[in-house]
Amino acid sequence: MAVLHNRVSQKELKEQLLKETESRTTISFYNYFHIGDPKAFRDEMYKALHTLRVFGRIYVAHEGINAQISVPTANLDAFTSYLNSIEPLKDLRLNLAVDDHGKSFWVLKIKVRDKIVADGIKDTSFDMRNKGKYVNAEQFNELTKDPETIVIDMRNHYEYEVGHFENAIEIPSDTFREQLPMAVDMMKENKDKNIIMYCTGGIRCEKASAYMLHSGFKNVFHLEGGIINYANKIKEEGLDNKFRGKNFVFDDRLGERIGDEIIAKCHQCGKPCDTHVNCANDGCHLLFIQCEECAAKYDKCCSKECQDFIHLPVEEQKELRKGVDKGRNIFNKSRARLRPKLGE
Template sequence: MAVLHNRISQEELKQRLYAETEARTTISFYQYFTIANPQEFRDSLYKQLFALKVFGRIYIAKEGINAQISVPQSGFEELRACLYAIPALNGLRLNIAVDDDGKSFWVLKIKVRDKIVADGINDPSFSMEQRGKYLDASGVNELIDDKNTVFVDMRNHYEYEVGHFVNAIEVPSDTFRDQLPMAVDMLRGQEDKNIVMYCTGGIRCEKASAYMLHHGFKNVFHLEGGIINYAKQVKDNGMDSKFIGKNFVFDDRLGERITNDVIASCHQCGKPCDAHTNCKNDGCHLLFIQCEECAEKYAGCCSEECKETIHMPVARQKELRKGVENGQNIFNKSKARLRPSPRLKS
């Protein structure tokens, strides 16, 4: 019987990844389509991808699939053939990472979820059948300076902070489910304008475009393949990039460099910096921006308190973490930055 779940420790898996001699390609893709039996689909896909030595994170739901993976370069064509053999995925666009060291994932995880992207939509009349028009890189560059066009970033603050399209507006909410109704409210009165939605790989902005149409907006577009595909098209065609800075990605890299612009700053000293990291305190793991000097000063931690904690005996650190959800601040979007994690006083 084929193994359908990982049974090896994370540490050993990471060691195996870094011991590999063949380079890997990092890929993202998604597709909205109906899956009658998500668990059965998941198990079948796991067997096939496991055999191809694919690592990564994949979500399966009745509404479709959402994946961020890596594959040994020699297995790329076999992977594509495997995916294209599924009728609904035949011809699927595979977004190849722009800035890739091949060390993005070290284990394969495929999970069944209620939605492939949590949206909070409970309206039975909402449908993904009616969605915005695709825009490629040239279409984006044509529209971005049009006064009758509004570019809307459907990503979180920590993503927008390090890179975004010129003049794009941020929807300042903590989750995608909150952003959808907020975007509608922010754009009321502009129903006749060109509304361009964008996100990392396309999955959020595609759903957002359908949501905007559902709420009466008429000229709605979304960036095909998201920022990842835009950056590739710009590079391949020698175009000017209207996206500046870094594209935040949800894997071990935490970002892809799109342009040399550094538009963010270190959360501790304020100098120009766009390098995300997670606090080294296992009871915190806050995601924040930290320059090299502050990384040395604070030992990779977000605060003096967390720095003190990581130098305590391991047993004491474990005692302090009791009752605290480990890593609770990873990808925490709150603008009240660098708040220390809950812990007992030492």
């Protein structure tokens, strides 16, 4: 019987990954295309990628595929051949990680979802085929020389905080589904201006560009391959880098360096820092920015309360964590939903 799901514990898999000596390449890709039977598509892909020892997170839906993975470098050609055997994925642009240590994922998860990126769009007349125009790195740099060009960041607030393009407008939200109507509302007086949208790898800004056109905007562009592809192209082509700071990524790295600047601050002491971490307390796991000094001071915890908690006996910790729903536990500085100052 073919393997269709992982049956090894996450802890064991991570330990195995850390012991690996072979090189791995972190890749992201997506494509909007119709999949008639997402479950069957998912199962066939799992069998193929499991054989190639691919790790990562892939979402499959009727509207297409969204993937962030790591592939043994020795298997890259076989992996590419497999993608090319699927007609809608043939010769697809693959975004190679910029700052890659090869330890980004340690398990393969392929999930069937309603959407490959949750958008909250209910209007049945919305059509992804009517999307904005691609701009490459060179075109992006040229268009943004015009002060009338508007650049919109379609990522979450914590992504924007550590890095973004010069003069980019933040849509201050926790989720993409909230951002779409907010972007339309914020730009309602600029319907005839050039608007460039961008995100990490292209999937969100591509859908956002289609939504803006659907909402009556005229000159909408989106950055091809997002920040990741931009960073690779400026190096290859010797272009000026208009991105400042770090690009947040949704894997174990939590970020890759694009610009040399550190534009964020430690959420505990306020020193310049752009290192995202998860609180060491398993009952918290708050995602926040922490410098090395505060990591040592608080034992990698977000607060004295969590620091005290992790030093309790393990069984007592487990008992106290029962029934705790962490939800989307992310420090939102702009809304001050959590502690006014971390560490206290």
